Amino acid sequence: MTLADKILKLKAEKSALILAHNYQRPEIQDIADYVGDSIELSRRAMEEKDAKIIVFSAVDFMAESAAILNPKKKVLLPVLGARCPMAQMLTVEEIKRSKSQHPRTPVVLYVNTLAAAKAECDICCTSANAVEVVSSVDADTVLFGPDRNLAEYVQRKTGKTVIPIPEWGFCPTHLLFQPEDVLILKARHPEAAVMVHPECTFEMKKVGDFVGSTSQMCRYAKECKAKTFIVGTEEGVLHRLRKDNPAKKFFLAYTGALCPNMKLNTLERIYVSLKEEKNVVTVPEPIAKQARKALQKMFELN
Secondary structure, three states, rough: OHHHHHHHHHHHHOOOOOOOOEOHHHHHHHHEEEEHHHHHHHHHHHOOOOEEEEEEOOOHHHHHHHHOOOOOOEEEOOOOOOHHHHHHOOHHHHHHHHHHHHOOOOOOEEEOOOHHHOOOOOEOOOOHHHHHHHHOOOOEEEEEEEOHHHHHHHHHHHOOEEEOOOOOOOOOOOOOOOOOHHHHHHOOOOOOOEOOOOOOOOHHHOOOOOOOOOOHHHHEEEEEEEEOEEOOOOOOOOHHHHHHHOEEEEEOOEEEEEOHHHOOOOOOHHHHHHHOOOOOOOHHHHHHHHHHHHHHHHHHHO
């Protein structure tokens, strides 16, 4: 019996659900019940009423969101070291300081934040709906964290004043993408459509034919008539893109764009976590209650 088979057997025995982010290793995506972006997966967990255990193969803030939204289910993070660097950049103290400097200014936080930060905001957003969420806020100015590049993108799209908190929050992986790399690839593949994640720089987004989240990229690739694509996001999404579109070609805009934190999850670690039911993600109820409100506001808007 292969390790993948052992995991699937355990999953059935324990009424578990395996969720994998689009950036996970191919072999993990292949055994997952669902593959998608962070909030897409948390919503799936809410819909699966019979699941008693959720194995969330991703990074810390995603598993926290699943735990917040599914308080009666046991949420496991295969490896506790899988932390999102950008989420760590925004502290509760930073949010409170910004609030004191900009009183009565609504706070919109990207889901790529820790639970304690979410508990301090008015509403959450994803990279897919950030523009829609900020547009819905009844204010001309908002505080937005932690990704500066997404904040800049939202400001351009909404015309509102979007104040980034912290001032220079960023995703280390998406900062690796540079427009020069895209231009070189376009010279080789002039027919290619360029898909770029909004966490990339303004200069990088300028060379994109499409700007969107990982799940939006997956939909765009299916619907677009182009047969070749240049992809500006973490390399893990290529597995899903190629699997869903076998007749199309996908090239990573920068071949070194790998998130080491996402890749800490392995089949071996998933097996141990599920077998021993270890690395349970818990969020203190006072924090979970406030963070849940911010997440549910976002869902209600959608």
